[in-house]
Amino acid sequence: xxxxxxxxxxxxxxxxxxxxxxxxxxxxxxxxxxxxxxxxxxxxxxxxxxxxxxxxxxxxxxxxxxxxxxxxxxxxxxxxxxxxxxxxxxxxxxxxxxxxxxxxxxxxxxxxxxxxxxxxxxxxxxxxxxxxxxxxxxxxxxxxxxxxxxxxxxxxxxxxxxxxxxxxxxxxxxxxxxxxxxxxxxxxxxxxxxxxxxxxxxxxxxxxxxxxxxxxxxxxxxxxxxxxxxxxxxxxxxxxxxxxxxxxxxxxxxxxxxxxxxxxxxxxxxxxxxxxxxxxxxxxxxxxxxxxxxxxxxxxxxxxxxxxxxxxxxxxxxxxxxxxxx
Numbered sequence: 001x002x003x004x005x006x007x008x009x010x011x012x013x014x015x016x017x018x019x020x021x022x023x024x025x026x027x028x029x030x031x032x033x034x035x036x037x038x039x040x041x042x043x044x045x046x047x048x049x050x051x052x053x054x055x056x057x058x059x060x061x062x063x064x065x066x067x068x069x070x071x072x073x074x075x076x077x078x079x080x081x082x083x084x085x086x087x088x089x090x091x092x093x094x095x096x097x098x099x100x101x102x103x104x105x106x107x108x109x110x111x112x113x114x115x116x117x118x119x120x121x122x123x124x125x126x127x128x129x130x131x132x133x134x135x136x137x138x139x140x141x142x143x144x145x146x147x148x149x150x151x152x153x154x155x156x157x158x159x160x161x162x163x164x165x166x167x168x169x170x171x172x173x174x175x176x177x178x179x180x181x182x183x184x185x186x187x188x189x190x191x192x193x194x195x196x197x198x199x200x201x202x203x204x205x206x207x208x209x210x211x212x213x214x215x216x217x218x219x220x221x222x223x224x225x226x227x228x229x230x231x232x233x234x235x236x237x238x239x240x241x242x243x244x245x246x247x248x249x250x251x252x253x254x255x256x257x258x259x260x261x262x263x264x265x266x267x268x269x270x271x272x273x274x275x276x277x278x279x280x281x282x283x284x285x286x287x288x289x290x291x292x293x294x295x296x297x298x299x300x301x302x303x304x305x306x307x308x309x310x311x312x313x314x315x316x317x318x319x320x321x322x323x324x325x326x
Contacts, residue, residue, distance in 0.1 A: 002027045003215075004060045004104075006051065006095060007070030011177045012110065012168055014038035015208045016068060023212075031060050031071065038174040051091030054098060061095075061102040066215055069095055070110045074178075075139050084142040092146045096153055106159040108214050109150045113166045113200070113225065115143040118290040125290040127164075127223050127297055147223070154221040161218035163211055165226040166293060170204035170312050171319030183316055186240055187326055189249050194233045200293045201236065202228030203312040206305065213302040227293040228306040236309070243314040 003020055007013040008030035017039055020026045029045040036046070049056020051071055061067060073087040092109070099107055114137070116129040131144040147162055154160035173180040185191035207226045218224065231239070241248045298304035320326045 001025065001066065002029065002064045004029045004031075004064040004067045004099075005070065006031045006060075006068070007072060007110070008044075009033070009035040009038045009174070010070060010072075011170070011173045011175070011180070012165070012204055012207055012211075013068075013070045014174060015170070015172045015204045016070070016211060017042060017044060018172065019205075019208045019212060029060050029064065031056065033071070035175065038172075051087060051094050054094065057095055057098040058102065061099045061104055064099070064102065064104050066106045066108065067095070067099045067104050068108045068110070068211065071095075072110070072143075081138040081141060084138050085145070088139075088142040089146045089149070092150060096150060100153070100158050104158070106161065106215065106218075107150070107153075108161045108163065108211065108218065109147070110211075111147040111150075111162050111164050111223070112140075112143045113164050113227065113293065114140040115147045116164060116225075118288070121288060121290045122292075124292045124294050125225075126294045127225055151221060151223070156220075159218075159220040161214050161220070162223040163207075163214065163226055164223055165207045166200035166202050166228060168204045168207055169201055169316060171315050172204070173316070173319070174323075176320075176325065180316070180320070183240065183313070184320060184325060186237055186248060187244065187246065187317055187320070194237055196232075196234075197289075198230055198232035198235070198291075199289060200227045200230045200291075201309060201312070202226060203307050206307060210298055210302040210304040213304075217302050219301065224298040224302060224304070225293060225295050226298055226304055227295045229309065230289075230291040230293065231309060236313075239310055240313045240317075243310045244317050 003026050005013060005017055005028060008017050017028055017030060020028050021042060029047055030039055032046050032048045033050050047056050047060045069092060073084055075084060096107055115131055117132050118125060131148055132140050133144050135141040150160055151162060167179060169179045182191065210226050237248055295304050
């Protein structure tokens with residue numbers, strides 16, 4: 001089977017491509033926009049282009065039975081809605097339309113837990129939650145608008161499945177991701193501070209396993225939450241230290257103090273050219289996000305089975321060490 005993948009340079013994408021190749025049954029084509037470190041030595045067909053390059057998308061999808069769409073622009077508070085809309089909505093529309101015209105049978109779209117309404121936050125959150133189409137957080141809104149449109153395109157001869165992962169961590173993180181950067185800073189004891197609040201963390205390999213299962217088992221027109229478990233940042237740091245035999249010095253700062261420092265964090269991110277670890281939007285999410293995100297549907301239908309957090313944290317740092325990030 002030929003499978004096309006966008007976003008193969010990203011954390012989930014590069015793990016997905018490796019897992020597909022490891023099965024030994026698939027030919028894989030990937031869309032290369034800029035960075036190719038994550039797949040430059042793999043046996044894949046590389047198509048250079050973007051989500052706005054119709055010729056490249058046609059070449060990517062030619063002969064493919066399945067398309068995994070992971071290419072995304074992620075920003076929690078530092079980009080405008082128009083900038084996010086261009087990639088996350090318009091780019092997705094371009095790809096899906098080309099895929100359908102090329103005869104692709106199944107389109108597996110990676111959305112986000114952020115596309116779904118998290119309130120009421122004290123009740124279990126599952127796939128029945130509404131999309132946050134009017135969210136003040138532009139990234140959330142762009143993913144919600146995109147997911148709504150994608151699901152509307154499903155038909156008997158063009159199957160659509162949506163996956164909604166939570167915060168992904170794990171090995172094979174080439175860029176590295178924002179979470180990977182945070183873990184590297186934790187390891188080096190250079191993370192400025194921890195803050196109150198937490199998030200739902202899931203291993204990238206478990207996300208990928210469920211995504212591949214969706215090829216055969218994902219039902220047309222359905223979404224699946226791929227979560228792991230909610231943990232505070234402080235507990236994550238403590239478990240990270242224990243898993244890697246470290247002694248960390250990070251202090252837990254009050255939220256008001258961190259918010260006061262946001263302008264300085266933004267200024268430094270512009271100078272360094274990197275996304276800030278903390279923004280007003282990310283602080284809001286860490287403080288008020290849902291702690292009861294359910295992956296029961298994905299467990300039943302896709303076999304989603306998150307591994308222990310300690311295993312993820314240990315394997316992630318081992319990978320960073322082996323690949324000279326540490």
